[in-house]
Amino acid sequence: MVVLRHISVAFSAAMAAVGTALFIALNLFYKRRVWTPESDYYTFREEEEERSEKQVLVLGLDGAGKSSVLQGLSGAGSRRGCRPTRGFYFISLHTPACQLDFLEIGGGEDLRMYWVDYLRRTHILVYVVDSSDRGRLPQAKDELHRLLKADTDLPVVVLGNKQDKPDAVSVPELHEALSLSSVADQRKLFLLASQSGSDGLSRTCGLQKFQDLLLTLV
Numbered sequence: 001m002v003v004l005r006h007i008s009v010a011f012s013a014a015m016a017a018v019g020t021a022l023f024i025a026l027n028l029f030y031k032r033r034v035w036t037p038e039s040d041y042y043t044f045r046e047e048e049e050e051r052s053e054k055q056v057l058v059l060g061l062d063g064a065g066k067s068s069v070l071q072g073l074s075g076a077g078s079r080r081g082c083r084p085t086r087g088f089y090f091i092s093l094h095t096p097a098c099q100l101d102f103l104e105i106g107g108g109e110d111l112r113m114y115w116v117d118y119l120r121r122t123h124i125l126v127y128v129v130d131s132s133d134r135g136r137l138p139q140a141k142d143e144l145h146r147l148l149k150a151d152t153d154l155p156v157v158v159l160g161n162k163q164d165k166p167d168a169v170s171v172p173e174l175h176e177a178l179s180l181s182s183v184a185d186q187r188k189l190f191l192l193a194s195q196s197g198s199d200g201l202s203r204t205c206g207l208q209k210f211q212d213l214l215l216t217l218v
């Protein structure tokens with residue numbers, strides 16, 4: 001009986017020792033996986049990047065005023081007669097909430113086929129229309145609807161640009177010409193008037209208002 005009791009005590013002690021060792025090993029492993037300063041730092045960086053950099057894709061027919069709008073936003077002021085964008089134009093805006101990365105792709109016919117490829121990585125689409133180019137409004141509408149079909153969720157801000165021109169169509173006319181009423185029920189869609197000469201954007205839709213709207217949408 002005494003021998004059996006000794007064996008039982010020894011067995012219990014051995015089990016307790018194995019359990020403790022297992023507990024310490026698991027604890028160390030778990031801590032190393034989750035709590036090392038490095039993993040903490042990378043998790044923080046991923047969250048930080050996720051939170052702080054938002055992509056805004058800027059599209060529209062050639063000559064609509066995309067680069068001029070972006071120059072106005074960047075504070076550089078719009079250079080009248082700036083050159084057509086032959087590829088990309090990029091600016092970043094630093095706001096207290098996040099960094100807005102604007103990417104314009106040129107509106108020339110040869111570049112439009114690439115537009116849809118950039119929808120996937122963007123948070124908002126800004127579509128610029130020359131309100132005074134009445135002859136090309138149907139084309140601007142077709143290109144816009146092609147993009148809307150390719151991405152059915154993306155928030156969209158349409159800028160009816162060149163409102164300073166005497167022959168510019170009004171915002172309600174533009175709404176009609178671009179067939180926006182059907183779209184507005186399906187996604188977040190805004191139509192703003194703009195003019196992008198010197199401080200033009202701040203005079204019409206308002207730089208701060210435009211920026212605030214983008215920040216609510218990202």
Ligand SMILES: Nc1nc2c(ncn2[C@@H]2O[C@H](COP(=O)(O)OP(=O)(O)OP(=O)(O)O)[C@@H](O)[C@H]2O)c(=O)[nH]1
Nearest residue numbers: 063064065066067068080081084085107162195196
């Ligand atoms: N009157 C007037 N002219 C504008 C306005 N915005 C742009 N422009 C002029 O329109 C022309 C074309 O402007 P851009 O900004 O180069 O047009 P874009 O859409 O970037 O054109 P691409 O790069 O070729 O796709 C330039 O001569 C601008 O100065 C505006 O609000 N009013």
Ligand SMILES: [Mg+2]
Nearest residue numbers: 066067084085
């Ligand atoms: Mg341009």
